Amino acid sequence: WTYPAIIGTVVPMGVKMAPVAMDGEGAVPEALDEMLSEWSEAEQGRRPRMAYMIPTAQNPTGATMSLARKQALYQVAQKHDLVIIEDDPYYYLQFSAYQDPSQVADPEQRYADLPGLTALQPSFLSLDTDGRIIRLDSFSKILAPGLRCGWITAPRYMTDKIQFHNETSIQQPGGLSQALVSQLLNVEWGHDGWERHLVQTQREYAVRRDLFVDLCLKKLKGMVEFVVPEAGMFVWFRVLLNEEYRVKEGVMDEVFEAMVAAHVLLVPGRMFSPTGVSNSPYMRAAFSYASVDDLVVAVERLQQALKPFTQ
Amino acid sequence: MAPNVIATDLSSDSLPMPKDLSNLFVPSMRGPIKSAFKSVMGNPTLAMINMAGGVPHPNTFPILQLQATVKAQKSTSTTRSESMLLLDKTRRSQTTESLDELLQYGDGCGADSYCNFLYRHTQRVHNPQYADWGVIASCGNTDSIGKAVALFCQPGDSILVERWTFPGTLSSLRAAGVAPVSVALDNEGMVPEDLDRACREWSGSTPPRAVYLVPTGQNPTGATMSLVRRKSIYAVAQKHNLAIIEDDPYYFLQLPEFVAPAPSTAATADDSINGTTATVSAAASDYSRPQSLVPSLLSMDIDGRVIRLDSFSKILAPNLRCGWITAPRYILDKIQILNETTTLQPSGLSQGLISKMLNEVWGMDGWNAHLQELRTVYTKRRNMFIQMVEKHLAGLVEYSVPMAGMFVWMKINFGSAAADQTAMPRLLDAMKKCGVMMAPGMPFSSNGPSPSDHYLRAAFALVDVEMFEPALVRLAQAITGISGRAPTASSDSVKVSLIVPTRTSVTAVNSSG
Numbered sequence: 001w002t003y004p005a006i007i008g009t010v011v012p013m014g015v016k017m018a019p020v021a022m023d024g025e026g027a028v029p030e031a032l033d034e035m036l037s038e039w040s041e042a043e044q045g046r047r048p049r050m051a052y053m054i055p056t057a058q059n060p061t062g063a064t065m066s067l068a069r070k071q072a073l074y075q076v077a078q079k080h081d082l083v084i085i086e087d088d089p090y091y092y093l094q095f096s097a098y099q100d101p102s103q104v105a106d107p108e109q110r111y112a113d114l115p116g117l118t119a120l121q122p123s124f125l126s127l128d129t130d131g132r133i134i135r136l137d138s139f140s141k142i143l144a145p146g147l148r149c150g151w152i153t154a155p156r157y158m159t160d161k162i163q164f165h166n167e168t169s170i171q172q173p174g175g176l177s178q179a180l181v182s183q184l185l186n187v188e189w190g191h192d193g194w195e196r197h198l199v200q201t202q203r204e205y206a207v208r209r210d211l212f213v214d215l216c217l218k219k220l221k222g223m224v225e226f227v228v229p230e231a232g233m234f235v236w237f238r239v240l241l242n243e244e245y246r247v248k249e250g251v252m253d254e255v256f257e258a259m260v261a262a263h264v265l266l267v268p269g270r271m272f273s274p275t276g277v278s279n280s281p282y283m284r285a286a287f288s289y290a291s292v293d294d295l296v297v298a299v300e301r302l303q304q305a306l307k308p309f310t311q
Numbered sequence: 312m313a314p315n316v317i318a319t320d321l322s323s324d325s326l327p328m329p330k331d332l333s334n335l336f337v338p339s340m341r342g343p344i345k346s347a348f349k350s351v352m353g354n355p356t357l358a359m360i361n362m363a364g365g366v367p368h369p370n371t372f373p374i375l376q377l378q379a380t381v382k383a384q385k386s387t388s389t390t391r392s393e394s395m396l397l398l399d400k401t402r403r404s405q406t407t408e409s410l411d412e413l414l415q416y417g418d419g420c421g422a423d424s425y426c427n428f429l430y431r432h433t434q435r436v437h438n439p440q441y442a443d444w445g446v447i448a449s450c451g452n453t454d455s456i457g458k459a460v461a462l463f464c465q466p467g468d469s470i471l472v473e474r475w476t477f478p479g480t481l482s483s484l485r486a487a488g489v490a491p492v493s494v495a496l497d498n499e500g501m502v503p504e505d506l507d508r509a510c511r512e513w514s515g516s517t518p519p520r521a522v523y524l525v526p527t528g529q530n531p532t533g534a535t536m537s538l539v540r541r542k543s544i545y546a547v548a549q550k551h552n553l554a555i556i557e558d559d560p561y562y563f564l565q566l567p568e569f570v571a572p573a574p575s576t577a578a579t580a581d582d583s584i585n586g587t588t589a590t591v592s593a594a595a596s597d598y599s600r601p602q603s604l605v606p607s608l609l610s611m612d613i614d615g616r617v618i619r620l621d622s623f624s625k626i627l628a629p630n631l632r633c634g635w636i637t638a639p640r641y642i643l644d645k646i647q648i649l650n651e652t653t654t655l656q657p658s659g660l661s662q663g664l665i666s667k668m669l670n671e672v673w674g675m676d677g678w679n680a681h682l683q684e685l686r687t688v689y690t691k692r693r694n695m696f697i698q699m700v701e702k703h704l705a706g707l708v709e710y711s712v713p714m715a716g717m718f719v720w721m722k723i724n725f726g727s728a729a730a731d732q733t734a735m736p737r738l739l740d741a742m743k744k745c746g747v748m749m750a751p752g753m754p755f756s757s758n759g760p761s762p763s764d765h766y767l768r769a770a771f772a773l774v775d776v777e778m779f780e781p782a783l784v785r786l787a788q789a790i791t792g793i794s795g796r797a798p799t800a801s802s803d804s805v806k807v808s809l810i811v812p813t814r815t816s817v818t819a820v821n822s823s824g
Binding site for chain 1: 340365366372414415466483486628
């Protein structure tokens, strides 16, 4: 499961996608290793040279890789000489672990240990002794999407190539955006102010995550299954379809229509599938945008919509 | 939001629908591909709680206000004053979105207010003659070129281009695996007979489906197509059913006939030339009179085969990274899909500033006054530059007076050294040593490099005008050093032949390298 725009990018290029199995932490190293070890160029074409991953708050599954998981994947990449594209727009939206509200001793302290800049899960880049990581960072979720600003970190001989490509496409981000961001970070905020801003942003997302997850655990019990996200903005629901619907062709379209009729909009899982798998009972919910009140109403509507399919 | 069209123009009811050119698209762009986001979002109503979009809440955007000071445009005043514009975080203005909206993810079309203005501007200037056209925001023409090419060409395909053309385009084509097919140029730009010949004689596995050209102030030759020439090119495109990619960043820098600057204006480092005051010298020609522009290919496009690329780079500022594409709506829908997986749309700050300035601070009149002012600046620069070319390079170069843009394309007269394959490299070296930089012809060649390409492209937009003379003196010295010939006796009067460019054609008809 992956970000639809990467699918939309590679398909017109004639580049084939080789999906790698995932679990609650993201791509499974053994699956990647096996796929590459058993790769047959005669049957499958040139062996893959590149792996594209979203290691933090993965879009759409919300999965976040642990350090151990990243290390294992990095070793597989070394074994098979892969370049890893580390697409990490939610990296700074990490928050502390979820706690059941009834377990929280001191509500005031619930958000005291947000990671800021100093306690984030290490990135692939930080493990990269070979220079095989091309890391993609973006200001979209940590300043604003409309700035159209981000940055790429990679070995210089690679960024040189990217520069050539920029010259034949975008040139560079708009000067006003760059100037504003530069002035803000360099002069107005500095590193301390930047960290404070990130902590505030992390808090905003953590509050939403907690509220939404609380509601889902209470109201959607037995209807859906999901991994509680530790970062980002997505919850990936597996709908626990009852026997009648589990085998029905096109059932997820019906579920989606029922949700639309109930005035709540999620994204059907098939949008995120490189193979276009249509019957998988998954949906992605984003808790970043709806207001707090709307989140409450949304979960009620979801409950209403899913009942007939899950009882 | 669909690519922007305002249904206020009732006359569009009587205009024909564009021809369907989708058979010219590459296979991956054909068919009813709905953009991924559109097909999910459908038409969210206000009652819908939207948990689909993976978008941040504007509460997390830390930019509360954008304030900018811009030049005021008062067409009757000769003193420059300033205007302030403001974008508020949450409040929309009369015409322009709030900062929160501008800073949020867009849909790949651009901000409505930005596109609205450009739609009205395009209607006014070009008055397209088919129905259902629109505009979409771009990040400048380099971005637009890539998208237009991607629509019609896939790796292994070819595209028709001018014999000399913008190196950025050639690089884009290389990166896309698309081969340029050279079409001859003369001093009016692409030669219709040669475009026809190239299409008729085409023998490759996939025929060219598109022609790319820069019809005004062509880069690098500076040529501007006359109305008659444009009509001829359009007719050839119709005959061979080609899409026309009209790359037109210098359209509004069309210039009047060359007039040698009178001594009083030539001698001074007039601020207006360097763009800081609005003072118009009484002794100079009356540049303030509005002049007619040669009509664009878009304006004669009854079929809907022109994809017109406009840019703010030369008419506001390059690093705003803003432009727009005009085309039939069904073509813009495809460009939107390409945008969704690449740039999305230009920076919201750039769009917001431009939109507010054009819609509210300047209005259409102020915008036109600004464009006229730019023409004044470029006219003065061109005239001063050409005067210096005549003074110092007579006999050393052949050139045409550009009627638009910022480039003078010079063929170097090496005399007896012309056959020497090292002449050009030695000239470039000599120029480096004596301190003058111009672009050699080679990177502009769509036909591969050739040692007999004895061309230089000089740009007169950036350098201070006082440096024109020293620059051309140095160039003359460098050329003389290789050719052994001094400039012929120069005269202070302007030769008649310069006003009506009649020089030998810039390129040989495209047969050899």
